Amino acid sequence: MLIRELGERDASAYYALRLEGLEREPRAFGSDADSFRGTPLDAVGERLRASDNVFTLGAFDDGRLVGITTFARETGAKTRHKANVFGVYVREDARGRGVANALLGELIRRARQISGVEQLHLAVSVTQTAARRLYDAHGFVVYGVEPRALKVHGEYVDEEWRALRLA
Numbered sequence: 001m002l003i004r005e006l007g008e009r010d011a012s013a014y015y016a017l018r019l020e021g022l023e024r025e026p027r028a029f030g031s032d033a034d035s036f037r038g039t040p041l042d043a044v045g046e047r048l049r050a051s052d053n054v055f056t057l058g059a060f061d062d063g064r065l066v067g068i069t070t071f072a073r074e075t076g077a078k079t080r081h082k083a084n085v086f087g088v089y090v091r092e093d094a095r096g097r098g099v100a101n102a103l104l105g106e107l108i109r110r111a112r113q114i115s116g117v118e119q120l121h122l123a124v125s126v127t128q129t130a131a132r133r134l135y136d137a138h139g140f141v142v143y144g145v146e147p148r149a150l151k152v153h154g155e156y157v158d159e160e161w162r163a164l165r166l167a
């Protein structure tokens with residue numbers, strides 16, 4: 001398995017996997033599939049273009065993109081010490097083989113190398129048992145629960161807010 005940063009040339013593979021995640025796991029993500037479906041491929045490529053504060057990692061199995069996650073640093077003078085982890089998703093047929101572990105491990109390793117980034121934050125729906133265990137294993141501590149954070153097909157879903165101190 002290869003883990004590398006995605007760029008504009010990966011836009012269509014990323015688009016397909018991200019859309020699959022939003023469609024199959026609506027409780028896992030704050031974004032919704034219908035809105036994402038309307039995003040032009042150019043805009044997806046733009047988001048993948050290298051920048052100081054944002055990067056997306058992909059996991060490749062035999063050349064096929066099977067897992068993704070995005071790092072986004074806050075940009076405000078008072079919030080630049082924080083960064084967020086978004087969009088952790090592994091294709092169903094690639095699960096249970098350490099793909100997410102490798103992706104998150106690499107994201108954390110890179111985050112530690114960015115000067116001034118002190119903590120990582122994320123939100124995870126309480127329905128996502130595998131993801132919660134993954135974040136436990138990497139040391140993300142729950143610091144709050146947002147009741148009814150999402151409303152998915154008329155059902156409310158609570159989200160845990162978690163942080164990992166890097167320093």
Ligand SMILES: CC(C)(COP(=O)(O)OP(=O)(O)OC[C@H]1O[C@@H](n2cnc3c(N)ncnc32)[C@H](O)[C@@H]1OP(=O)(O)O)[C@@H](O)C(=O)NCCC(=O)NCCS
Pocket residue numbers: 025028029087088089090091094095096097098099100101102123124125128129130131133134137
């Ligand atoms: C969560 C997810 C990314 C895990 O991907 P994966 O590649 O299968 O995970 P890994 O094989 O690397 O396993 C990492 C850890 O996750 C946990 N885990 C994975 N699959 C699990 C399962 N079926 N049940 C419980 N815990 C599980 C375990 O703690 C595991 O570590 P361990 O093997 O040392 O016990 C994947 O299940 C997924 O895409 N889920 C839907 C989307 C989602 O919930 N994303 C999170 C958004 S915040």
